[in-house]
Amino acid sequence: MKFNPAQNIQNLQYFGEFGGVNPSIEDSSTYTFLKAAKMEEVFEKEVEGCYLYSRHWNPTNRYLSQALAKMENTESAVVTSSGMAAITSTLLQLSSHGDEIVSSRVIYGGTYAFLKNIAPRFGIRTHFVDFTKIEEVERAITPFTRVLYCESVSNPLLEVVDLRKVAELSKRHGLKFVVDNTFTPMILSPANLGADVVIHSLTKFINGTSDTVAGVICGTNDFIHSLSDVTKGMIMLLGPVMDSHRAASILKNLHSLHLRMVQHSRNALFVAERLSAEGYDVRYPGLPSAPGHSVLKKLMNPGFGFGGMLLLNMGTRLRAYSVMEKMQQANIGYLAVSLGFYKTLFSAPGSSTSSEIPDDERESMGLTDGLVRISIGLDANIADTVEKMLTCIREVEEPTEAPSRPEPSLIANALLH
Numbered sequence: 001m002k003f004n005p006a007q008n009i010q011n012l013q014y015f016g017e018f019g020g021v022n023p024s025i026e027d028s029s030t031y032t033f034l035k036a037a038k039m040e041e042v043f044e045k046e047v048e049g050c051y052l053y054s055r056h057w058n059p060t061n062r063y064l065s066q067a068l069a070k071m072e073n074t075e076s077a078v079v080t081s082s083g084m085a086a087i088t089s090t091l092l093q094l095s096s097h098g099d100e101i102v103s104s105r106v107i108y109g110g111t112y113a114f115l116k117n118i119a120p121r122f123g124i125r126t127h128f129v130d131f132t133k134i135e136e137v138e139r140a141i142t143p144f145t146r147v148l149y150c151e152s153v154s155n156p157l158l159e160v161v162d163l164r165k166v167a168e169l170s171k172r173h174g175l176k177f178v179v180d181n182t183f184t185p186m187i188l189s190p191a192n193l194g195a196d197v198v199i200h201s202l203t204k205f206i207n208g209t210s211d212t213v214a215g216v217i218c219g220t221n222d223f224i225h226s227l228s229d230v231t232k233g234m235i236m237l238l239g240p241v242m243d244s245h246r247a248a249s250i251l252k253n254l255h256s257l258h259l260r261m262v263q264h265s266r267n268a269l270f271v272a273e274r275l276s277a278e279g280y281d282v283r284y285p286g287l288p289s290a291p292g293h294s295v296l297k298k299l300m301n302p303g304f305g306f307g308g309m310l311l312l313n314m315g316t317r318l319r320a321y322s323v324m325e326k327m328q329q330a331n332i333g334y335l336a337v338s339l340g341f342y343k344t345l346f347s348a349p350g351s352s353t354s355s356e357i358p359d360d361e362r363e364s365m366g367l368t369d370g371l372v373r374i375s376i377g378l379d380a381n382i383a384d385t386v387e388k389m390l391t392c393i394r395e396v397e398e399p400t401e402a403p404s405r406p407e408p409s410l411i412a413n414a415l416l417h
Protein backbone atom coordinates (compact mmCIF):
# COMPACT_ATOMS: atom_id res chain seq x y z
CA MET A 1 0.00 0.00 0.00
CA LYS A 2 1.22 3.48 -0.84
CA PHE A 3 2.49 5.63 2.03
CA ASN A 4 -0.24 7.95 3.25
CA PRO A 5 0.57 10.15 6.26
CA ALA A 6 -3.10 10.94 6.98
CA GLN A 7 -4.18 7.29 6.99
CA ASN A 8 -1.25 6.41 9.26
CA ILE A 9 -2.64 8.79 11.88
CA GLN A 10 -6.21 7.58 11.27
CA ASN A 11 -5.16 3.98 11.94
CA LEU A 12 -3.95 4.71 15.48
CA GLN A 13 -6.31 3.58 18.25
CA TYR A 14 -6.25 5.47 21.51
CA PHE A 15 -8.68 5.00 24.39
CA GLY A 16 -9.21 6.93 27.60
CA GLU A 17 -8.86 5.37 31.02
CA PHE A 18 -12.61 4.51 31.10
CA GLY A 19 -12.96 3.59 27.45
CA GLY A 20 -13.36 7.16 26.24
CA VAL A 21 -12.79 7.65 22.51
CA ASN A 22 -10.12 10.24 23.27
CA PRO A 23 -7.10 9.39 25.42
CA SER A 24 -7.19 10.58 29.04
CA ILE A 25 -5.20 13.67 29.88
CA GLU A 26 -2.46 12.88 32.39
CA ASP A 27 -2.65 15.97 34.56
CA SER A 28 0.37 15.25 36.78
CA SER A 29 3.91 16.51 37.01
CA THR A 30 5.17 13.48 38.95
CA TYR A 31 4.42 9.73 39.15
CA THR A 32 4.43 7.19 41.97
CA PHE A 33 6.50 4.00 42.13
CA LEU A 34 5.67 0.86 44.12
CA LYS A 35 9.32 -0.08 44.39
CA ALA A 36 12.22 2.31 45.01
CA ALA A 37 14.52 0.18 42.85
CA LYS A 38 12.25 0.77 39.86
CA MET A 39 12.70 4.51 40.24
CA GLU A 40 16.44 4.02 40.12
CA GLU A 41 16.09 2.00 36.91
CA VAL A 42 13.99 4.71 35.21
CA PHE A 43 16.66 7.30 36.01
CA GLU A 44 19.20 5.13 34.25
CA LYS A 45 17.23 4.19 31.14
CA GLU A 46 13.86 4.49 29.46
CA VAL A 47 11.45 1.83 30.77
CA GLU A 48 8.37 1.08 28.65
CA GLY A 49 5.17 2.29 30.36
CA CYS A 50 7.03 3.89 33.28
CA TYR A 51 6.82 7.62 33.87
CA LEU A 52 9.03 9.61 36.19
CA TYR A 53 8.42 13.32 35.87
CA SER A 54 6.56 15.28 33.18
CA ARG A 55 9.60 17.23 31.98
CA HIS A 56 11.05 13.85 31.06
CA TRP A 57 7.91 12.30 29.55
CA ASN A 58 4.14 12.60 29.96
CA PRO A 59 1.71 9.95 28.60
CA THR A 60 -0.51 12.53 26.86
CA ASN A 61 2.51 14.07 25.14
CA ARG A 62 3.49 10.54 24.14
CA TYR A 63 0.17 10.06 22.30
CA LEU A 64 0.64 13.24 20.28
CA SER A 65 4.31 12.42 19.64
CA GLN A 66 3.42 8.94 18.39
CA ALA A 67 0.80 10.32 16.00
CA LEU A 68 3.33 12.80 14.58
CA ALA A 69 5.92 10.03 14.20
CA LYS A 70 3.29 8.11 12.21
CA MET A 71 2.73 11.16 10.03
CA GLU A 72 6.45 11.61 9.33
CA ASN A 73 7.16 7.88 9.15
CA THR A 74 9.90 8.03 11.78
CA GLU A 75 10.45 5.53 14.62
CA SER A 76 9.74 8.11 17.29
CA ALA A 77 9.06 11.77 18.08
CA VAL A 78 8.93 14.20 20.98
CA VAL A 79 6.73 17.29 21.24
CA THR A 80 8.09 20.58 22.56
CA SER A 81 6.77 23.90 23.83
CA SER A 82 7.52 25.70 20.53
CA GLY A 83 8.95 25.18 17.07
CA MET A 84 12.06 27.14 18.09
CA ALA A 85 12.51 24.82 21.09
CA ALA A 86 12.42 21.84 18.72
CA ILE A 87 14.99 23.44 16.40
CA THR A 88 17.41 24.68 19.05
CA SER A 89 17.26 21.46 21.13
CA THR A 90 17.92 19.35 18.03
CA LEU A 91 20.86 21.44 16.81
CA LEU A 92 22.46 21.59 20.26
CA GLN A 93 21.98 17.84 20.70
CA LEU A 94 23.70 17.11 17.37
CA SER A 95 26.66 19.49 17.63
CA SER A 96 29.12 20.64 20.24
CA HIS A 97 32.09 22.97 20.61
CA GLY A 98 34.20 23.09 17.43
CA ASP A 99 31.50 21.59 15.20
CA GLU A 100 30.01 23.21 12.12
CA ILE A 101 26.54 23.33 10.59
CA VAL A 102 25.81 23.93 6.92
CA SER A 103 22.44 25.67 6.75
CA SER A 104 20.22 26.98 4.02
CA ARG A 105 20.47 30.76 3.87
CA VAL A 106 16.69 31.07 3.46
CA ILE A 107 15.26 29.88 6.75
CA TYR A 108 12.87 31.15 9.39
CA GLY A 109 14.26 34.37 10.90
CA GLY A 110 14.39 32.95 14.43
CA THR A 111 16.42 29.93 13.31
CA TYR A 112 18.77 32.23 11.41
CA ALA A 113 19.24 34.44 14.48
CA PHE A 114 19.91 31.39 16.68
CA LEU A 115 22.56 30.02 14.33
CA LYS A 116 24.14 33.42 13.78
CA ASN A 117 24.06 34.86 17.32
CA ILE A 118 23.56 32.09 19.89
CA ALA A 119 25.16 28.92 18.50
CA PRO A 120 28.63 30.60 18.26
CA ARG A 121 28.47 31.11 22.05
CA PHE A 122 28.54 27.28 22.26
CA GLY A 123 31.45 27.16 19.79
CA ILE A 124 29.20 26.06 16.90
CA ARG A 125 29.80 27.77 13.56
CA THR A 126 27.34 27.90 10.66
CA HIS A 127 27.89 28.32 6.91
CA PHE A 128 24.81 29.69 5.13
CA VAL A 129 24.44 28.56 1.51
CA ASP A 130 21.84 28.19 -1.24
CA PHE A 131 20.36 24.70 -0.75
CA THR A 132 18.77 24.69 -4.19
CA LYS A 133 22.36 24.41 -5.50
CA ILE A 134 23.73 21.06 -4.30
CA GLU A 135 27.34 21.98 -5.31
CA GLU A 136 27.23 24.96 -2.93
CA VAL A 137 26.15 22.70 -0.09
CA GLU A 138 28.92 20.21 -0.83
CA ARG A 139 31.54 22.95 -1.07
CA ALA A 140 30.65 24.23 2.41
CA ILE A 141 31.22 20.83 4.08
CA THR A 142 34.46 20.61 6.10
CA PRO A 143 35.90 17.91 8.38
CA PHE A 144 34.13 19.73 11.26
CA THR A 145 30.64 19.61 9.72
CA ARG A 146 28.08 17.59 11.68
CA VAL A 147 24.70 18.79 10.42
CA LEU A 148 23.00 19.87 7.19
CA TYR A 149 19.94 22.03 7.93
CA CYS A 150 17.17 23.37 5.70
CA GLU A 151 13.43 23.89 5.34
CA SER A 152 11.66 21.62 2.83
CA VAL A 153 9.83 24.64 1.37
CA SER A 154 11.55 27.74 2.64
CA ASN A 155 10.08 30.52 4.74
CA PRO A 156 9.41 32.99 3.21
CA LEU A 157 10.73 32.53 -0.36
CA LEU A 158 9.01 29.17 -1.00
CA GLU A 159 12.14 27.68 -2.53
CA VAL A 160 11.90 23.90 -2.76
CA VAL A 161 14.96 21.91 -1.70
CA ASP A 162 15.62 18.60 -3.43
CA LEU A 163 15.65 16.71 -0.14
CA ARG A 164 16.63 13.42 -1.76
CA LYS A 165 19.81 14.91 -3.24
CA VAL A 166 20.78 16.62 0.02
CA ALA A 167 20.11 13.37 1.93
CA GLU A 168 22.44 11.47 -0.40
CA LEU A 169 25.14 14.09 0.11
CA SER A 170 24.61 13.96 3.87
CA LYS A 171 24.96 10.16 3.98
CA ARG A 172 28.08 10.26 1.80
CA HIS A 173 29.75 12.60 4.31
CA GLY A 174 28.39 10.85 7.42
CA LEU A 175 26.35 13.88 8.55
CA LYS A 176 22.92 14.33 10.10
CA PHE A 177 20.33 15.92 7.81
CA VAL A 178 17.73 17.99 9.69
CA VAL A 179 14.66 19.31 7.87
CA ASP A 180 12.10 21.86 9.09
CA ASN A 181 8.88 20.70 7.37
CA THR A 182 6.57 23.36 8.86
CA PHE A 183 5.28 24.67 5.49
CA THR A 184 4.40 21.27 4.04
CA PRO A 185 2.92 18.79 6.54
CA MET A 186 1.34 15.78 4.75
CA ILE A 187 2.62 17.14 1.40
CA LEU A 188 6.26 16.20 1.98
CA SER A 189 7.65 13.36 4.09
CA PRO A 190 11.35 14.24 4.45
CA ALA A 191 12.24 11.02 6.35
CA ASN A 192 11.02 8.97 3.38
CA LEU A 193 13.43 11.00 1.22
CA GLY A 194 16.41 10.38 3.55
CA ALA A 195 16.26 13.09 6.24
CA ASP A 196 17.46 11.98 9.70
CA VAL A 197 15.42 14.43 11.77
CA VAL A 198 12.17 16.17 10.81
CA ILE A 199 10.97 19.21 12.76
CA HIS A 200 7.70 21.12 12.75
CA SER A 201 6.39 24.24 14.34
CA LEU A 202 3.01 22.78 15.33
CA THR A 203 1.90 26.39 15.81
CA LYS A 204 1.15 26.64 12.09
CA PHE A 205 -0.82 24.20 9.88
CA ILE A 206 -0.67 21.18 12.19
CA ASN A 207 -2.54 22.76 15.10
CA GLY A 208 -4.25 25.12 12.70
CA THR A 209 -6.25 27.21 15.16
CA SER A 210 -3.67 29.89 16.05
CA ASP A 211 -4.33 29.32 19.76
CA THR A 212 -0.97 27.92 20.83
CA VAL A 213 2.76 27.75 20.17
CA ALA A 214 4.23 24.24 19.95
CA GLY A 215 6.77 22.04 18.16
CA VAL A 216 7.88 18.49 17.46
CA ILE A 217 11.09 16.60 16.70
CA CYS A 218 10.70 13.35 14.71
CA GLY A 219 13.58 10.87 14.37
CA THR A 220 14.99 7.49 15.32
CA ASN A 221 14.31 5.85 18.69
CA ASP A 222 17.95 6.44 19.63
CA PHE A 223 17.89 10.14 18.81
CA ILE A 224 14.59 10.81 20.57
CA HIS A 225 15.84 8.88 23.65
CA SER A 226 19.03 10.92 23.65
CA LEU A 227 16.98 14.14 23.87
CA SER A 228 15.35 13.01 27.13
CA ASP A 229 18.48 11.53 28.68
CA VAL A 230 18.59 12.74 32.28
CA THR A 231 22.25 13.79 32.12
CA LYS A 232 22.80 14.79 28.46
CA GLY A 233 19.40 15.38 26.83
CA MET A 234 18.56 18.88 25.60
CA ILE A 235 14.80 18.39 26.11
CA MET A 236 15.32 17.07 29.64
CA LEU A 237 17.86 19.73 30.60
CA LEU A 238 16.77 22.84 28.70
CA GLY A 239 13.20 21.86 29.63
CA PRO A 240 10.97 23.03 26.73
CA VAL A 241 8.15 20.70 27.74
CA MET A 242 4.61 20.86 26.37
CA ASP A 243 1.68 20.97 28.77
CA SER A 244 -0.44 17.80 28.61
CA HIS A 245 -3.75 19.68 28.15
CA ARG A 246 -2.26 21.36 25.12
CA ALA A 247 -0.97 18.05 23.75
CA ALA A 248 -4.51 16.66 23.99
CA SER A 249 -6.00 19.61 22.11
CA ILE A 250 -3.36 19.55 19.35
CA LEU A 251 -3.98 15.81 18.88
CA LYS A 252 -7.68 16.51 18.26
CA ASN A 253 -6.83 19.18 15.69
CA LEU A 254 -4.33 16.84 14.00
CA HIS A 255 -7.17 14.54 12.97
CA SER A 256 -8.48 17.09 10.48
CA LEU A 257 -5.07 18.24 9.19
CA HIS A 258 -5.30 16.36 5.88
CA LEU A 259 -8.68 17.94 5.06
CA ARG A 260 -7.41 21.38 5.94
CA MET A 261 -4.26 20.95 3.82
CA VAL A 262 -6.36 19.95 0.81
CA GLN A 263 -8.51 23.08 1.21
CA HIS A 264 -5.57 25.44 1.89
CA SER A 265 -3.84 24.07 -1.22
CA ARG A 266 -6.93 24.23 -3.40
CA ASN A 267 -7.61 27.84 -2.41
CA ALA A 268 -3.98 28.91 -2.74
CA LEU A 269 -3.73 27.42 -6.25
CA PHE A 270 -6.92 29.25 -7.23
CA VAL A 271 -5.59 32.59 -5.93
CA ALA A 272 -2.15 32.06 -7.52
CA GLU A 273 -3.64 31.20 -10.92
CA ARG A 274 -6.07 34.12 -10.87
CA LEU A 275 -3.50 36.71 -9.76
CA SER A 276 -0.89 35.54 -12.25
CA ALA A 277 -3.49 35.49 -15.05
CA GLU A 278 -4.08 39.16 -14.20
CA GLY A 279 -0.37 39.76 -14.64
CA TYR A 280 0.58 40.21 -10.99
CA ASP A 281 3.90 38.94 -9.68
CA VAL A 282 3.02 35.90 -7.56
CA ARG A 283 5.14 32.96 -6.49
CA TYR A 284 3.41 29.67 -5.64
CA PRO A 285 5.08 26.24 -5.94
CA GLY A 286 1.91 24.90 -7.61
CA LEU A 287 2.36 27.17 -10.63
CA PRO A 288 4.37 25.44 -13.38
CA SER A 289 6.37 28.68 -13.77
CA ALA A 290 7.56 28.60 -10.11
CA PRO A 291 11.25 27.74 -9.63
CA GLY A 292 10.62 24.78 -7.30
CA HIS A 293 7.58 23.34 -9.10
CA SER A 294 9.17 20.34 -10.78
CA VAL A 295 11.20 19.35 -7.71
CA LEU A 296 8.14 19.54 -5.47
CA LYS A 297 6.08 17.52 -7.96
CA LYS A 298 8.74 14.83 -7.95
CA LEU A 299 8.97 14.60 -4.13
CA MET A 300 5.43 15.23 -2.87
CA ASN A 301 2.84 12.77 -1.55
CA PRO A 302 -0.14 12.80 -3.91
CA GLY A 303 -3.49 14.27 -2.92
CA PHE A 304 -2.62 17.20 -0.63
CA GLY A 305 -1.81 19.86 -3.22
CA PHE A 306 1.09 22.33 -3.23
CA GLY A 307 0.45 23.99 0.13
CA GLY A 308 -1.27 27.09 1.43
CA MET A 309 1.55 29.66 1.17
CA LEU A 310 2.07 32.17 -1.60
CA LEU A 311 4.06 35.34 -2.19
CA LEU A 312 2.80 38.50 -3.82
CA ASN A 313 5.42 41.00 -4.92
CA MET A 314 4.08 44.55 -4.64
CA GLY A 315 7.41 46.11 -5.63
CA THR A 316 7.97 48.42 -2.67
CA ARG A 317 7.53 48.28 1.07
CA LEU A 318 4.90 51.04 1.07
CA ARG A 319 2.79 49.30 -1.56
CA ALA A 320 3.11 46.02 0.35
CA TYR A 321 1.94 47.76 3.54
CA SER A 322 -0.89 49.47 1.71
CA VAL A 323 -2.26 46.29 0.10
CA MET A 324 -2.13 44.44 3.44
CA GLU A 325 -4.06 47.21 5.19
CA LYS A 326 -6.65 47.24 2.42
CA MET A 327 -7.00 43.45 2.51
CA GLN A 328 -7.62 43.56 6.23
CA GLN A 329 -10.19 46.33 5.85
CA ALA A 330 -11.93 44.26 3.17
CA ASN A 331 -12.06 41.30 5.61
CA ILE A 332 -10.00 39.05 3.35
CA GLY A 333 -7.90 38.14 6.36
CA TYR A 334 -5.63 39.55 9.03
CA LEU A 335 -2.38 41.48 8.94
CA ALA A 336 -0.56 39.07 11.24
CA VAL A 337 2.51 36.87 11.29
CA SER A 338 2.13 33.07 11.41
CA LEU A 339 0.29 30.76 9.05
CA GLY A 340 -2.06 27.82 8.70
CA PHE A 341 -5.15 29.53 10.19
CA TYR A 342 -8.73 29.30 8.85
CA LYS A 343 -8.50 33.00 8.01
CA THR A 344 -5.99 34.24 5.48
CA LEU A 345 -2.96 35.80 7.22
CA PHE A 346 -0.48 38.17 5.60
CA SER A 347 2.71 39.96 6.56
CA ALA A 348 5.70 41.56 4.85
CA PRO A 349 8.55 39.19 5.77
CA GLY A 350 11.35 41.64 4.95
CA SER A 351 10.37 43.88 7.85
CA SER A 352 8.91 41.26 10.21
CA THR A 353 9.54 37.51 10.38
CA SER A 354 12.82 37.74 8.41
CA SER A 355 14.02 41.10 9.77
CA GLU A 356 16.70 39.23 11.75
CA ILE A 357 18.52 38.69 8.43
CA PRO A 358 20.77 41.69 7.58
CA ASP A 359 19.66 43.95 4.66
CA ASP A 360 22.47 43.00 2.27
CA GLU A 361 21.90 39.26 2.76
CA ARG A 362 18.13 39.65 2.31
CA GLU A 363 18.77 41.52 -0.91
CA SER A 364 21.19 38.91 -2.26
CA MET A 365 18.64 36.13 -1.72
CA GLY A 366 15.80 38.10 -3.33
CA LEU A 367 13.93 38.73 -0.10
CA THR A 368 12.84 42.20 -1.12
CA ASP A 369 10.78 44.74 0.83
CA GLY A 370 7.79 44.59 -1.53
CA LEU A 371 7.02 40.94 -0.80
CA VAL A 372 3.80 40.01 0.96
CA ARG A 373 3.69 36.49 2.39
CA ILE A 374 0.15 35.16 2.34
CA SER A 375 -1.15 32.09 4.17
CA ILE A 376 -4.38 31.34 2.32
CA GLY A 377 -7.33 30.46 4.54
CA LEU A 378 -10.03 27.81 4.36
CA ASP A 379 -12.54 30.09 2.56
CA ALA A 380 -15.56 28.20 1.23
CA ASN A 381 -15.93 30.69 -1.61
CA ILE A 382 -12.42 31.53 -2.71
CA ALA A 383 -13.64 33.00 -6.01
CA ASP A 384 -15.30 35.89 -4.14
CA THR A 385 -12.26 36.35 -1.91
CA VAL A 386 -9.88 36.61 -4.85
CA GLU A 387 -12.05 39.25 -6.53
CA LYS A 388 -11.89 41.33 -3.34
CA MET A 389 -8.13 40.78 -3.30
CA LEU A 390 -7.84 42.00 -6.88
CA THR A 391 -9.77 45.15 -5.97
CA CYS A 392 -7.30 45.86 -3.16
CA ILE A 393 -4.29 45.29 -5.40
CA ARG A 394 -5.74 47.50 -8.17
CA GLU A 395 -6.36 50.30 -5.66
CA VAL A 396 -2.67 50.22 -4.77
CA GLU A 397 -1.59 49.92 -8.40
CA GLU A 398 -3.82 52.82 -9.52
CA PRO A 399 -3.85 55.17 -6.54
CA THR A 400 -5.50 58.03 -8.48
CA GLU A 401 -8.90 56.36 -8.30
CA ALA A 402 -10.68 57.29 -5.10
CA PRO A 403 -11.18 53.94 -3.38
CA SER A 404 -14.56 53.15 -1.83
CA ARG A 405 -13.86 51.11 1.23
CA PRO A 406 -16.20 49.41 3.62
CA GLU A 407 -16.16 50.78 7.17
CA PRO A 408 -13.51 48.93 9.15
CA SER A 409 -14.96 46.71 11.84
CA LEU A 410 -14.25 47.39 15.50
CA ILE A 411 -11.66 44.64 15.60
CA ALA A 412 -9.95 45.78 12.43
CA ASN A 413 -9.92 49.29 13.89
CA ALA A 414 -8.32 48.08 17.08
CA LEU A 415 -5.70 46.23 15.08
CA LEU A 416 -4.95 49.21 12.89
CA HIS A 417 -4.35 51.71 15.69
Ligand SMILES: *Cc1c(COP(=O)(O)O)cnc(C)c1O
Pocket (backbone or CB within 6 Å): 082, 083, 084, 085, 108, 110, 111, 151, 155, 180, 182, 183, 201, 202, 203, 204, 213, 214, 215
Ligand atom coordinates in the same frame (compact mmCIF):
# COMPACT_ATOMS: atom_id res chain seq x y z
C1 LIG B 1 7.05 29.65 12.85
C2 LIG B 1 8.19 28.86 12.34
C3 LIG B 1 9.17 28.39 13.22
C4 LIG B 1 9.15 28.71 14.69
O1 LIG B 1 8.12 28.06 15.36
P1 LIG B 1 7.46 28.58 16.74
O2 LIG B 1 6.41 27.58 17.01
O3 LIG B 1 6.96 29.96 16.47
O4 LIG B 1 8.55 28.58 17.77
C5 LIG B 1 10.18 27.63 12.70
N1 LIG B 1 10.25 27.33 11.39
C6 LIG B 1 9.32 27.78 10.52
C7 LIG B 1 9.45 27.42 9.08
C8 LIG B 1 8.26 28.55 10.96
O5 LIG B 1 7.36 29.01 10.08
